[in-house]
Amino acid sequence: MTAAIDHDARVKSRALQERAVKVLPGGVSRNTLLHDGPLHYADFGRGCRVTDIEGTERIDFANNVAAHIHGHAYxxxxxxxxxxxxxxxxxxxxxxxxxxxxxxxxxxxxxxxxxxxxxxxxxxxxxxxxxxxxxxxxxxxxxxxxxxxxxxxxxxxxxxxxxxxxxxxxxxxxxxxxxxxxxxxxxxxxxxxxxxxxxxxxxxxxxxxxxxxxxxxxxxxxxxxxxxxxxxxxxxxxxxxxxxxxxxxxxxxxxxxxxxxxxxxxxxxxxxxxxxxxxxxxxxxxxxxxxxxxxxxxxxxxxxxxxxxxxxxxxxxxxxxxxxxxxxxFDRQAITRLNILGERARVGLAAAIHSADVPASVTGAGSLLRLHLKPKPPRNYREAYAGPAEKKALGALINTFYELGVMMIHTGTAALSTPMQESEIDHLCGATYAALKKVRPLVEAGLAEAEMGQEHGR
Structure with a gap:
């Protein structure tokens, strides 16, 4: 899935970010790209995969924040x-x-x-x-x-x-x-x-x-x-x-x-x-x-x-x-097929959450889904709200996804594209299991923070 990361490319990526902060506020033109981890620079995309300037290929479940319905370079x-x-x-x-x-x-x-x-x-x-x-x-x-x-x-x-x-x-x-x-x-x-x-x-x-x-x-x-x-x-x-x-x-x-x-x-x-x-x-x-x-x-x-x-x-x-x-x-046939993949992903993520035994949940519909680091799916904004500890856990989760060859929107959201097959969905589910296991202590800290906040609010 991922290519070996060239040391010189890592140097180039850091150098690009150093150049960026000198001319762009925060180093970017849209805050969507900012999260707790390093800034990634794309080299090219083909179908549902993107290769960064370090030579690492990832399955793109972000799709430029749901903008690419047919993936890249269709x-x-x-x-x-x-x-x-x-x-x-x-x-x-x-x-x-x-x-x-x-x-x-x-x-x-x-x-x-x-x-x-x-x-x-x-x-x-x-x-x-x-x-x-x-x-x-x-x-x-x-x-x-x-x-x-x-x-x-x-x-x-x-x-x-x-x-x-x-x-x-x-x-x-x-x-x-x-x-x-x-x-x-x-x-x-x-x-x-x-x-x-x-x-x-x-x-x-x-x-x-x-x-x-x-x-x-x-x-x-x-x-x-x-x-x-x-x-x-x-x-x-x-x-x-x-x-x-x-x-x-x-x-x-x-x-x-x-x-x-x-x-x-x-x-x-x-x-x-x-x-x-x-x-x-x-x-x-x-x-x-x-x-x-x-x-x-x-x-x-x-x-x-x-x-x-x-x-x-x-x-x-x-x-x-x-x-x-x-x-x-993107006709009815394409929509139906992609929505079926979306349901496969939501069911698979729920199974991964259960197997990992981590307090998390999944929401969504059609070809959209979102992971929440909460044991029950939220019903509104106040229930979906994440405190500092939960945000830290989510940042670590997104970074782990990147390490496992998966790109996600930094809210924990995925938007599927038509080039995807069942194999990409299954990779996402496997990566979710591994990522949740890795960040479990942070997720539990976020849950404890939320419970404490609820106690103080009573």
Whole structure:
């Protein structure tokens, strides 16, 4: 699985990091890459494997944080993009491939009557939040505690609260993520508990005349990768209908779970959906899709333009070409096969946890899974919250995975890709057993810390 690590390559890796910290804050351009271990530098990727500059090959279960649905250097995408590169990478003109990609995406979900392409999932969420305000004329947005929706001030509120500031579970505090967040922004963000419909509705009712819309990730990664229950989502859908507000799904990560995303599985159609990551075929992408009425804010009507939305690289032909190929090849058959592998992985990881006799658990759905260093799967963000000792154990676990030839997202999450076979899944399960055995003392220390915190909170 792994090649011998060349000493000179180790020196080169350290030298690269020394160069990086002199020109990049923290040595990187995205905090996703930072964890307790050494910074790794990729050399190349093929299929579901990545080789670093030290010559070590690993199975890639991170897939650039769930962005690569067909793994690396997927032949049909490489071929199509190479042809488009010779024709140009962007114009101050529209292109036919944008229309073709839009037609394909609108054919995947009944709620996708219109679509606009942007450059990231964060941009898509930003456009969706602004659209909800433009349609309703109301200021407030409601979101789930702990949910991640990208880099936009409003949806960053209560992305990472802690026991010291999150308040009562029935009325969660709006907690800023970044230093300097304006108080007025906090006041316009309403925080909801996850999978607690009655409590969520009670909170929404307090602000019924001020809420423009509710945004929800139906399988929220940071909340614990626990599916939203049908009753919970339906209650939000019903409430928004009754109070002339909008419901927005963030399916930037979860759209991979079915041809039409989690909304197809739930049988619930939101007004707006933000998309990104894997729909770009490996290139930067985002999209906001929704009903004709919801998307009308982006059109110039009799009263003028309600919501301007521009971007130099939005719908550029390289991304549109790559995305169209990626999504055409990710059909129902491919999705079903990958979801079966996902279930094999979750069952196998649960067995590895049992055999290792370590207090851990696994959550997820479709081709996504997440390991938790807790004996019971968490049901919400507060249960998924990790204290310092648990974070230390998770960092050690991720580093051990790297040593065992496995790349994971640093939250302990895996996102499968179509090149994977049962052998890669079985390797992950074996590596999980070995890694848990190695870090068991740290896991138990984290559990003891959590139990002590619960005692003090009583």
């Amino acid at each position: 032949g049909p995408i490489v071929s199509a993009v190479s042809q488009q590169l010779e024709r140009g990478t962007g114009f101050t003109m529209a292109t036919e491939v944008e229309i073709a990609f839009a037609e394909h995406m609108c054919g995947r979900a009944p709620g996708f009557e219109r679509i606009r392409f942007v450059n990231s999932g964060s941009e898509a969420v930003m456009a969706g939040v602004k659209a909800m305000r433009a349609l309703t004329g109301r200021p407030k947005i409601a979101k789930v505690e702990g949910a991640y929706h990208g880099a936009y001030d409003y949806v960053e509120v209560s992305q990472a609260p802690s026991p010291g500031n999150w308040g009562d579970a029935a009325t969660p505090n709006p907690v800023p993520l970044s230093t300097g967040t304006p108080e007025g922004l906090l006041a316009d963000t309403v925080i909801l508990p996850f999978n607690e419909p009655e409590t969520a509705l009670a909170i929404l009712n307090r602000y019924r005349d001020e809420i423009a819309g509710v945004i929800i990730d139906p399988l929220p990664h940071r909340v614990g990768l626990v599916p939203a229950t049908p009753d919970y989502v339906k209650s939000l859908r019903d409430w928004t209908h009754q109070h002339d507000a909008l419901l927005m799904f963030d399916e930037v990560i979860t759209f991979r779970t079915a041809l039409g995303g989690v909304q197809e599985t739930l049988g619930i159609t939101p007004d707006l959906t933000s998309l990104g990551k894997m729909i770009g075929g490996g290139f930067p992408v985002g999209a906001i899709a929704g009903s004709v009425e919801a998307m009308s804010v982006f059109e110039r009507g009799a009263a003028g333009l309600r919501l301007p939305l521009s971007g130099t690289f939005s719908a550029n032909p390289i991304t549109m070409t790559a995305g169209l190929v990626a999504m055409e090849h």
